[in-house]
Amino acid sequence: MSGHSKWASIKHKKAIVDSRRGKMFTKLSRHITIAAKDGGGDIIGNPSLALAVQKAKDASMPKDNIQRAIDKGTGAGADAASYENVMYEGYGPGGVAVLVEALTDNRNRTGADIRHMFTKAGGNLGEPGSVAYLFDRKGVIVVDGAQHDEDALMVAIEAGADDIEDEDGTFVVVTEPTALPDVQKALDENDIAYTSAELVYRPQVRTPLDEEGAEKLAKLIDALDDNDDVSEVHANFDVADDVLERVFG
Numbered sequence: 001m002s003g004h005s006k007w008a009s010i011k012h013k014k015a016i017v018d019s020r021r022g023k024m025f026t027k028l029s030r031h032i033t034i035a036a037k038d039g040g041g042d043i044i045g046n047p048s049l050a051l052a053v054q055k056a057k058d059a060s061m062p063k064d065n066i067q068r069a070i071d072k073g074t075g076a077g078a079d080a081a082s083y084e085n086v087m088y089e090g091y092g093p094g095g096v097a098v099l100v101e102a103l104t105d106n107r108n109r110t111g112a113d114i115r116h117m118f119t120k121a122g123g124n125l126g127e128p129g130s131v132a133y134l135f136d137r138k139g140v141i142v143v144d145g146a147q148h149d150e151d152a153l154m155v156a157i158e159a160g161a162d163d164i165e166d167e168d169g170t171f172v173v174v175t176e177p178t179a180l181p182d183v184q185k186a187l188d189e190n191d192i193a194y195t196s197a198e199l200v201y202r203p204q205v206r207t208p209l210d211e212e213g214a215e216k217l218a219k220l221i222d223a224l225d226d227n228d229d230v231s232e233v234h235a236n237f238d239v240a241d242d243v244l245e246r247v248f249g
Contacts, residue, residue: 009074020211022045027231029055030103034083036073042088047181051198058196082099086110089132090118090125092235094209097131098123101232109227119225121220134236137202138162139180141187152192154172159186175201203236213245214239 031052039046043053049070056066056188090098098118103112115125141161143153146169153164153171162181165172173181177199184197209217217237224233239247 002102010182012242013038023228025056025061025065026228027103028052028059029065029072030083030229032056032066032069033073034085034103036070038073041070041074050181055198064224082162084126087128087129087132088114088125090109090123090132092118092123092220093121094207094213094237096123096207096209096213096217096235097134097203098220099132099234100230101234102227102229103231106230109221110227111229113229114224117220121216121223132201134175135234136204136205137177138200138202139175139177140200141180141183141194141196141197143171143173143187143192145169145171148192151188155186155192156183159183185194186227194202198234201234203234206236206238208238209243211239211243211247213237214243218247 010122032049034051035046035049039048043050053066053070056069069180082105083103084105084106084107086102086104087112088102090100102110102114111125117124141156145199147168148171150164150166150171156164156173156175159182161173161175161183162179163174164173172185173194174185180197180199184194187194214237217235221233221235223226224230
């Protein structure tokens with residue numbers, strides 16, 4: 001019986017992983033479709049599409065899925081046209097500012113769902129512009145400091161990067177959104193590997209949270225991430241490293 005229980009547990013865990021991967025692929029496909037619809041299907045000439053495709057590759061999305069998503073955006077486009085990018089803004093537990101990026105075909109449904117999540121977590125959904133001013137839109141490239149030193153990354157500055165930040169041995173190259181493709185190209189041409197490159201909303205200031213507040217915020221973020229329409233969640237919280245690992249790890 002114990003062996004059967006163990007196998008049942010393994011199957012259950014695999015089902016959870018497969019479900020999460022399926023949701024991830026759905027979200028990534030939407031990003032690719034919208035990027036292709038807005039800027040065309042040429043990855044070289046469409047930086048937004050290039051980023052979306054790279055994210056999909058990093059998540060091990062099959063090539064056929066990626067191509068179907070591109071074709072959906074550049075083809076007749078009936079399905080792609082039904083989706084739109086929407087930003088939701090609000091305050092979560094402890095007064096943490098939260099930005100929620102969504103791709104939805106029904107604003108009313110998505111807005112109601114997200115409002116319910118905020119309310120349930122003890123936060124509140126705000127009006128457009130209520131917290132966005134607390135964040136800067138930036139390109140961020142993460143480089144492993146064990147493989148490259150800061151001097152080698154000067155090519156990023158020459159290519160238009162704003163700054164290189166050293167975060168405990170990991171280098172974070174910060175760019176303006178429009179400069180991200182050029183900086184990526186410079187790193188590629190100089191054989192500098194990076195673990196990720198994406199557009200993010202970086203907090204200008206951070207709100208400190210204790211462990212209880214962090215746990216409440218983590219539940220809100222998990223709930224938002226589980227929503228099919230939500231693509232990205234950004235929050236300006238600050239917690240101790242041990243709490244971060246324990247609660248968000």
